[in-house]
Amino acid sequence: MIAAASSAMSWSLVIALSAGALAFKIAGLVVVGTRKLPAALERCLVLIPAALLAALVAKDTFSRADQLGFDERLAGLAVAVIAVWRRAPLIVVVILAAATTALLRAAS
């Protein structure tokens, strides 16, 4: 098996992430279930995906390690945004964005 140089990947990450993810799923569906949470807490919790997904998009487009900048990935993002806006299905969005970036990289 080829491992990237200096990768920090480990089984403890796999186990901790799996246990944590399952705990969150159970906490919502089974532990809290149909009980009510404080309204302010609920208003914050529903915003988690918006905040984190936007951050991931920003990081994956504008950073390489700890440097800011942009490259062929920005064109892929632009195509993805247009495809999502045009309500293209997930698979079409993914293929269009990947192809755009791949073509630009091949051309440069």
Added chain:
Amino acid sequence: MERRRSDARRHRGVIHTPFSKLSGPVRSVVVSSLTLSGAVGVFALSFGVLSVSAGASIAQTCALSLFTFTGASQLSAMSVIGAGGTVGGALGGALLLSARNSVYGLALAPYLKGSLCKRLLAAHFVIDETTAMTTAQTDPRLQEIAFWTTGIGLYSFWNLGTLIGAILGSGIDPQKYGLDVAFTAAFVTMLAPHLRTTKGRQAAVLGALICLVLIPTAPIGVPILAAGLAVFVGLRRS
């Protein structure tokens, strides 16, 4: 039996065979669930490739899909690891992302009743896609069918795709095929429905800004974690 009775109530007065009574709406739910599963399976392929090229073994990659089973968290963890981040950094952002499944669980709880065992199994399938498909239905029986077909279909395709991708992994250069952008594109798709509200848009913009400002200075993984602070825009009543 119970299914048929509830269906018969809604179609009172219409003569159908038991199959045709069930087939219309159920078929359309099953077809859309399986279409979604297939699409996500292809996407799982790129997760497999990227995870292996970020330094995970095939077994670790498959274990993530089998036991973590929440796409964005898996992708986030491996994107931090791939960029040279630590286990702590990878785990923090990934867990924070997976916290949204708690919220989905709250939303789905009224639809998923039954024994504790059944609800614990259902919990493993509480993710973006199952929540979207289930809450898109209005009939309680279709909601349950949508949840289980999407859950089981996605789980199968997600893991199959991961395995194939992980095996192909070491032979493929993800950059060459733009597979790194496949992550971003999938995140954009998942983000879109959350931008319908003003608070959602504020949280997204703030989260992205916090992340970008911190990238040059904070350790890898921290910018994503810190972006979570943007959820506090929810404290203000709108």
